Amino acid sequence: MSDKPTTSPVTDWRTDYDIFDPDYIADPFSVWDDLRQECPVAHTERWGESWLPTRYDDVVALARMVPALSSNDPIVVRPAEDTDENLVDGYRVVNAPPISADPPVHTWSRRLILPAFSPRMVAEYEVATRRLCKELIADFVDKGEVDGAVEYAQQIPPRVIAILLGIDPSKANTFVEWVRGVLEIGLSNPVVRKASSEAIRGFFFDEIADRRANPGDDMISDLIKIEIDGEPLTDHHIMGTCNLLLVAGIDTTWSGIGSALWHLATHPEDRQRLVDEPELIPTAIEEFLRAYSPVTMARLVKEEVDFNGCPFKPNDKVLMNFPGANRDPEQFEDADKVIIDREKNRHIAFGVGIHRCAGSNLARMEMQVAVEEFLAAIPVFSIKPGETTTWSGGQVRGPRLMPIVFPTNS
Amino acid sequence: MRISVDSDKCEGHNRCYSLAPALFEVDDYGYATAAGDGVVPEGMEDKAQLAVDNCPEFAITIEE
Numbered sequence: 507m508s509d510k511p512t513t514s515p516v517t518d519w520r521t522d523y524d525i526f527d528p529d530y531i532a533d534p535f536s537v538w539d540d541l542r543q544e545c546p547v548a549h550t551e552r553w554g555e556s557w558l559p560t561r562y563d564d565v566v567a568l569a570r571m572v573p574a575l576s577s578n579d580p581i582v583v584r585p586a587e588d589t590d591e592n593l594v595d596g597y598r599v600v601n602a603p604p605i606s607a608d609p610p611v612h613t614w615s616r617r618l619i620l621p622a623f624s625p626r627m628v629a630e631y632e633v634a635t636r637r638l639c640k641e642l643i644a645d646f647v648d649k650g651e652v653d654g655a656v657e658y659a660q661q662i663p664p665r666v667i668a669i670l671l672g673i674d675p676s677k678a679n680t681f682v683e684w685v686r687g688v689l690e691i692g693l694s695n696p697v698v699r700k701a702s703s704e705a706i707r708g709f710f711f712d713e714i715a716d717r718r719a720n721p722g723d724d725m726i727s728d729l730i731k732i733e734i735d736g737e738p739l740t741d742h743h744i745m746g747t748c749n750l751l752l753v754a755g756i757d758t759t760w761s762g763i764g765s766a767l768w769h770l771a772t773h774p775e776d777r778q779r780l781v782d783e784p785e786l787i788p789t790a791i792e793e794f795l796r797a798y799s800p801v802t803m804a805r806l807v808k809e810e811v812d813f814n815g816c817p818f819k820p821n822d823k824v825l826m827n828f829p830g831a832n833r834d835p836e837q838f839e840d841a842d843k844v845i846i847d848r849e850k851n852r853h854i855a856f857g858v859g860i861h862r863c864a865g866s867n868l869a870r871m872e873m874q875v876a877v878e879e880f881l882a883a884i885p886v887f888s889i890k891p892g893e894t895t896t897w898s899g900g901q902v903r904g905p906r907l908m909p910i911v912f913p914t915n916s
Numbered sequence: 917m918r919i920s921v922d923s924d925k926c927e928g929h930n931r932c933y934s935l936a937p938a939l940f941e942v943d944d945y946g947y948a949t950a951a952g953d954g955v956v957p958e959g960m961e962d963k964a965q966l967a968v969d970n971c972p973e974f975a976i977t978i979e980e
Contacts, residue, residue, distance in 0.1 A: 621944040625930055788934065792970070850969040858972050862927040867946070870934070 520545035524552050525582065525802075525825075526694065531899030535842065538830040547816045553694075554584025556804070556823035557816060558830075562838075562854070565831035568805065568813070568824055569859040573608045575805035575824055577861060580605055582804045582825055582901045583693050597806060597821065601746035605754065605803075605861065612860065614734055619747060619864055622670065622725055628867040635666055635872055639879035647883055648914055651890060654771070655908040659764035662876055666868070667755035671748060672724020673713060684709075685756045689901050710748045714741050725751070751865070758800050759869045761904020763876045765798035766791065768905050769844060770881070771889050776846050781885045784878060790846035791873050796853035797844045799829035800904050803857065828854050829903065887912035917956040918979045919964050921948050925975035932967035932976055939964055948975075 516524050519537050524530065530537055541548050541560045548558040559565050568575060579598040592599045600606040604616035621627065642661050646652040664678035664685075686692075687702025713726055721727040729744045770777040780787055803826040811818040818824065832853045835841040839850070856863035863869065889895060890909035898906050919939060921932070928946030932939070939956060940948045956964045956978075968976045 617945060620928065620946055624944050624946055625933060625942055626944075792931075849966060852970060852972045852974075854972050856929065856972075859927060862929055862972075867930055 520548050521550070522552065523548050523550045523558055525558075525900050526553070531897050531903070534829065534899070534903070535833055538827070538833055539842070542830075542834060547814060549816070553582075554823060555819075555821075556582070556825055557813075557818060558825050559827055560830040560834070562831040562834040562836060564814070565827055566854065566858050569826055569854075569857060569861070571805075571811070572860060574807070574809040574811050575818075576608050576808045577606055577612070577803075577805060578608065579806045579823075580803045581693070582802055582823070584823065585696055585699060597808065601742065602750035602753070603743060603746050604864070605750050606746070609860070615743070615747065616860075616864060618729065618732060619725075619751070622728075623865050623867050625867055628871050631666060631669065631868065632871055632875060634669055635662065635875045636879060638662060638665055639876055640883075643879060643883045650914045651909065651911045653908060654767045654910040655760075655764045655895075655905040658880065659767060659876065659905070659908075660760045662763060662872055663756045663759040663869075666872060667751060670725055670755075670868075671713075671751060672717075672722050672726055673709075681752060681756060682760075685753050688753055689757050690898050693900050706749055706752065707745060710745045710752075711741060713748070714744055754863075755865055755868070757898075757902045757904075758863075759865075759872050761800035761898070761902050762795060762798075762869060762873050764905035764908060765800065765903075766794040766873060766877050767880065767910070768889075768895055768908055769794055769798065770877070771887055771908070771910055773844070774888070776844070777881070777885075777887070779846065780877070781881050784881070786847060787874055787878055787881075788870075789848070791870065791877065792851050792853065793844060793846050793848045794873070795855040795870075796832045796838070796848075796851055798903070799832050799853070799855035800902050801855070801857075801863075802827055802829060802901055802903075803861070826857065828857060884912045917961050917964060918954045919950045919956055919967070920954055920977055920979070921950055922975045922977070923947065923949070925973045927973050927975075929972055931970045931972065935970060936960070936963040936967045939967065 516522055516527055538560045546561045559568055579600050604612045607615055642658055664681040665675040668675040684702045684706050687698045692699025692702055717727045717730055729739055732739055780790055804823045807818045807820055807822040833841050856866040887910050890911045893909040895905045896907040898904055926947050930946055932948050933942045939951055941951050942948050968978055
């Protein structure tokens, strides 16, 4: 079975869109611009039926439509065959609370993890993240070229999240393989998806058993100690939350770092400005998050909803098109331009409403540190002539292969 | 100038806190409140406006 989804050409994006169309993955922006004008909520029967909003106000309204639009199955496609997840009342339920939960489970399961991602806690991970970035850069700074996606961006988030979870950072490449198996390759390949889900589940059940015997100062040990209404969490719940933190903490942030570097590799004037004015980097990061938002989530329709004339039916999916919303000219002045000192920027790259990304502070810190350290060591760089950048798409959009060249000091 | 954060709307994005740490406080869950009595010190009006303009939940308001 191929890793690539097999697709037939799209002739009408309004009624038959395809989130895996190669042209759409390379440039979804022009498609969203057209749809916003002609058909702001598009529809398709591909990959399991779904709806695609493209306007900021619509995406925000849909994100708030809880519980008619449920988070029980936040994956953007329906799997070709049901893999390992539960069916409850005919609806598929992924086990990754709180991202896969609706209130009331969402409310308490989210409160369990939020303190680990508060600004105060994230600041404690900054030193380790900076050291990691310096170590990675030291390995290629004298070579004059690097794959910015594979050898840099991809290497950072799995190690940071491993420190947070208290799992072995040297398994980073294995974690990346599992996560791509769930969120990227597995979206269109049920065999890969099932194997990856089972690998993650088995790994965390073993880790949970180990922490029960040998408690440590890490998130898994903390979750084991917690009681809700006098009852400890089940291993199933703890595994689900660990699954979420691993899966959501890797592909997404890696894509965010990669997209920021891609922009700087292809826009020398912005790169030079951030070298000259590094204090502008946090503002620029927010703009990169807006303009190249990595993440699209999905909601599962559980009640019939008429949304501006669109008849959502139970078990349809509604794609939370945060990336498209962030390009809406009704909300953002010069929405199609990347303005690294943009002051007014209510982007929703991390979502909006009760499912706002719990790890957004961590992701932001990783992006800032990764860009700061890269620019400090390699102030001039560009895409290798004759090479192109390969992008992933679907649930998470970001560079997967990005050959970069730069002058060396030697 | 005085700022306030609507706690029913705040979802803990922390955009305000990262842009204007002197004007906001966040709890362990990331939810923000105006620092102190919410009065914006002279010279920090721009920072207050920046926080308003970057809140994805439209949770921050300025009272003159």
